[in-house]
Amino acid sequence: MIGVTGHKWAGPFMQPVDVVGLGLHDYYEIIEKPMDFSTIKNKMEAKDGSGYKNVREICADVRLIFKNAMKYNDERNDVHVMAKTLLAKFEEKWLLLLPKVDEEEERRKKEEAEAQLDIQLAQEVSHAKMAKELNTELDVIGKRLEKMRETVLRNCRKMSTEEKKALMTVLTQLSPDDLNKALLIVAENNPSFQATGQEVDLDIDAQSESTLWKLKFFVKDLLQSQGKSPTSIGGNTTTTTVNNNNQNKRKRETNDGPAKPSQKKNKKPS
Known part of the structure; x- marks a missing residue:
């Protein structure tokens, strides 16, 4: 994840925290949303629509990994120090990547807008076709009704x-x-x-x-x-x-x- 997972200190953050094994009985009371790199990876590869929608969502979860570690562990704890160091390195990498992210987002927005316009045009063409067919049907019905009316009039009684x-x-x-x-x-x-x-x-x-x-x-x-x-x-x-x-x-x-x-x-x- 932007070069952070390859760092020598990334080990403690690669898998979910072993709350039971480590006896961290108050972990879920302090940490509302646990996060780790394996969870991020699985979510990135999800095929059921539950995955990330954009890079910024991935970035938010990477930050969450380190902020959880810093929140639960004391500043003098090694895990806290490691998390703080890796978060700083991640932010440096993110700043370098941000222009490309912005460019990609603009490109996607443009493509989505064009796709939406194509859908709208297709719908308008479809509606115009339906309206034309409906008008044709109404014309046919109108002519039939007129013929029926003429028949009725021809068979009317004589006016007194x-x-x-x-x-x-x-x-x-x-x-x-x-x-x-x-x-x-x-x-x-x-x-x-x-x-x-x-x-x-x-x-x-x-x-x-x-x-x-x-x-x-x-x-x-x-x-x-x-x-x-x-x-x-x-x-x-x-x-x-x-x-x-x-x-x-x-x-x-x-x-x-x-x-x-x-x-x-x-x-x-x-």
Whole structure:
């Protein structure tokens, strides 16, 4: 251990103190942690993870060997003198070795930091891959759900005349942004429908059942998000619809405002 174990006085410190053989009945009362060079050697060679983590830990145990001997034995005792002499020689050797120890520690810290960075980058790549795969799966699920929704809408019952009137009433009361969203729903299934202009002529009876139900679900969700009752999409509201249309038309003529749907009157069955 840095040249100390080869010294002629190293013998008493090579093996654990024979407490029983030497009759040192108070040894463990004075020495809290016994130490010797054979114990240090075994710990250096340990393969189970219980060994030293760095040179400084070894150095601390070497010091402990000599400090234990000096603590237990009187200053005039030969063992005390031998321990004190060997400790001084050890400190001299340690000072010479210290720059290399510092250099080695810096190198290890750098390697550990680089290894940690590599692990972090690998984890980020893995997480990015997982996120991409998850997004792909969600897209597939979303498309399937949309197809299922389209199927459900195609098989919906026919909307009644009263329901159409109520739906038209709600549409005329929407904000410009929400109205544009509703008109885009109509345009999705009706390429010839023009969702632009100061006044949009929306023939509610000419729309497919799936378009009508999409509009109803849209305004229902919209009303719920605004804290209003979805039941407002129902009942006999023909008069209200006409009044709202007339008011909207007057506003457009005066303020050149956003587009509003105009309701075509439903034909009475013959």
